[in-house]
Amino acid sequence: MKILHVTECTGGGVLRAAVMAARAAPEHTHVLCSPLTADQAPDDFDEVRTLPESLVARILAVRREVRSIAPDVVFAHSSWAGIYTRALPSPVPIVYQPHCYVFEDPARPAALRVAYRLVETALAPRSTVTVALTPHEAALARSTGAVDVEHVPNAATVSRPASSGAGELAPRRTVVMVGRISPQKDPGLFAEIARRTRALDPSITFRWIGDGDAEQRNELEAAGVQVTGWVGDADLVDLLGGAALYVHTAAYEGFPLSVLDAAALRVPTVVRAIAATAHTRLASFDDAAQAVHIIRRALDDPDARATILALTCELEESMNPEEHRESLARTYDQAVSAARRPGTPGRPRRAIILHGYSAANRGDGLLVELALDIVRSALGEDVEITVAANHPDSFHGMGVRVLDSGLRRTGYRRAYLKTLRHLGDFDLVVGVGGGYLRFGHLVESLKAGLIHGPQLFAAARTKAPTVYLPQSIGPLRLGSRPAMRRLLRSVDVVFARDDRTVAELALPNVVRTSDLALGEITSDGRDAARLTPDAAPILSVRHVDGGIPAPLADLARRMGTFDGYVQSTAGKNDDRPAMASMHPRTTLGFDDLMVPSDDGGVRVIVAVRMHAALMALKAGHYVIHLSYERKGFAAFADLGLAEFVHNVRRFDPALVQRQVTALLEDEDERRRYDALLVGATSQYASRSAEVASAVAALVPATVVAP
Known part of the structure; x- marks a missing residue:
């Protein structure tokens, strides 16, 4: 198999991850496409192709290299590489690894984060497989519309020298951080921790291994932090392995290689409490004051430091080279097999609209009609559409297959339950807009749970693209909020039509928009003088x-x-x-x-x-x-x-x-x-146009030929 690795990074964790991927599968041919020249690139690649400078030139260059090299798989490392490889349709499957989503950066303006998310959502359908490093990153990937998401745990890029001891705790007093000096890694927080700690104990040394933004580097050095610049593997082992404590301050991550490298070198590790590390048992801190307390205790109390080291070493149980190799192999197989999967050529596309109520309620009927318009716009006029509705007879004559989703005296209809079990057979799953997920009192909660609960549960577990059109969800009383958040988190995109819904759910895949019916309203032709003569309201x-x-x-x-x-x-x-x-x-x-x-x-x-x-x-x-x-x-x-x-x-x-x-x-x-x-x-x-575009972006425009 020939794999084309694409990245814009010339150093740091992303390039190290690409090198690690090449080393993990030596049986394949690996080609690197990056800004590096052949004499600058690592020796782990069989061929090196150099990217030009501008964005458009890089997009076109990647397309040329794909045609020239004819790889079996394109592996895009990081967000910019994701743009280079997915901006244009690709004739080969694409494996996309974001190495953390920039729209998760809390320091960026909200409008910019929305823009980043929209870009990821628009490009997600062109990812054959999306690689996620953690459960949190997998959820983020699905929230952008990624369908096939594979968990590939990182592994350390270094190993302990054979002469080193078995994790002995030498009386060192150096605290280290590794990474690019950039807002994502939050060097400002590391500088603040260094200032506060050294004010209490000047014997403690702080060191940053890496380089980047000049202004932030100056801030680190002004706080007394030693900045080494970029170093090779041997120096990294010496500098990191000689530390008393590794402290990771990043504001958001995929999963940091440097943390795993510290674990491999038996360096006790403390991390900022962020979503990327929430599934681990690593010692963590929320702010500079907590970090200072943990650092001083770890350096002054051998028992505390030993406890932190034991938690650090647990990482290697699930994040190790063997797991990394096996997961990558599954990813490549999944990408190649997905390219051969039956799709749009040879059969009409299929979509299902969930949570229909009754067309006799003209509001609910209108929302189903608008959903049908969006689905047909996304999948074509020949799409086969199924509507699950509580009053199915009211929807006949719309050119769709209708399922009875009601709970009758004899239970749910067998065909309905079978369809819910096989939502993965559809190309798109759509929850119609409305306000049916309400848990304000007991009777209302029972109705929502019994009628709509099975449909939401099925939508949450399917691998098919899922989108819930503009909703008002809530109130979420009687203990319903945790369950609803868990289920809705697994839907790719949930559009909310009011701010209270957004606030109550507080989920990254919930997007504020307007009710679909607003898109039908126009100010054209309104005539204030044309009032009915009898003037009765x-x-x-x-x-x-x-x-x-x-x-x-x-x-x-x-x-x-x-x-x-x-x-x-x-x-x-x-x-x-x-x-x-x-x-x-x-x-x-x-x-x-x-x-x-x-x-x-x-x-x-x-x-x-x-x-x-x-x-x-x-x-x-x-x-x-x-x-x-x-x-x-x-x-x-x-x-x-x-x-x-x-x-x-x-x-x-x-x-x-x-x-x-x-x-x-x-x-x-x-x-x-x-x-x-x-x-x-x-x-x-x-806003209505954005909803339609987001739904269209969830479904690939074409299926790649084998």
Whole structure:
């Protein structure tokens, strides 16, 4: 097998990892493509190809080398190499190893981290296999849309000299860190630890092995840290092996080779408490003060130092050369076999949409229709789509296969359970948007768990690409939050349509966006002068908490004459009894209100159901929303209409009546309403486009031929 290794790094852990990969499989031919020339590159590669300077030139150069060398596998080491190898379609399988995701860097601005994540998400479908060093990195990989993720544990790149003792603890007082001087390694924290420690005990020496940013190097040296610059393997063994303690300060990592090198050299190791090392039992610290305490105790107390060393040596049980070799071999086999896997050529693509409810609830029906549009856009018009729905009959006629996902007296349908067990047979798994994952009280929790729980569990465990379209998830009471976070963490991308959902879940794969229905709303053609002559407002209601809230009944009395509109007639969500109890002048049908027409006037509408409000906005009406859940407040804020949404349980009826009257009687107020909507249009339209692009990016455009 011929393997083309691509990296932009000329030193540090990434290049050492590429060398280690070549050494782990000497039976294969290894070609290095990097900025290094043949006389600069390590001797572990059979051939060396040199990359040019610019980004575009490197992308094109990699494509030329792939055609020239004809490797069996391309191995991309680190994020930039991931761009060089995946920016253009590749005729051979690609193994991508990020060596930590830069979007995890807490020091970078949030907007920049989002941009990095979007790049990774866009390129993930072109990775045949993604290599993850830890369970945490594997979860991050899946959150970007990576489908085949292989855990390949790192191993030490050095070994103890034969003459060294069996881990004896010499009375040395040097603290060492190894790595590139860069924000990721947080040399500022190491400098602060050095200053604080030496202020208490000047006999302790601090040393940084490596080089990098000149300004940060100066900061280290100003704190009394000795900076060695880059060193060869022999000097690394001497400098690291002669340390009393290894302290790793990186803010984020894949998994640091230097920690494993320290373990191999029997140097007690202390690490910053970050996600990459959370699965280990290494001694750790959260801040400089804790680090200073651990360092002083380790250097002054032989028993404490021995305990730290024992925990350090545990790493070699699961992170060793043998495990590394075997995992790499599996990765190469997986990449080559994936290239031969039946895919798009020869069979139509297949997708499944989970969590459908009923098209008789026009809001839920709309979300399924929008999901179908996104799936067809991503996979082509000939895609075969299955919809799992609680009221399956309501979705017939949509050109899809419908599964009954309801819990009946005899249990779940056998075909439904079989489909959930085999979600991996689909090219894409989509959770329809909505607010069905709610655990506010016992009955609501039972409904969510029994109806939607099996679908979420199946989506979390499948290897097929998974995306949950814009959701409002929560409240997560009654102990449900840990379980929901565990399951949703395994979904590749979860789009949230409100900030409270993002905050409650606090997961790296949750992305804030807008409700899909907002993408259907346009400010084009709105006419503040085209109000229906009879000027009667419209009220659309539903039962909330089992009845009509007192403020809503008060508002109906204040409005006097009004027309009604029913949004849902599905099962227990049938709004007809609630609407009838309000005694409207007449109850309008969908075609009367929601289908725009040239001769039809616009109306002023007060709506309780969010999608009734959004569909009315799409039809050109002026809408005030009385929301019973977080989703409504987020949607109207995204629309620029935050002042026109109120809590249905405790709003001021007099205020809402004044808003209704102003919209009915004042054309300038309607023009102001339109201006607010126009101002927000570009933002929510771009968010809808981002959702569609992210879904398309989850699915490879082509399947590589063997």
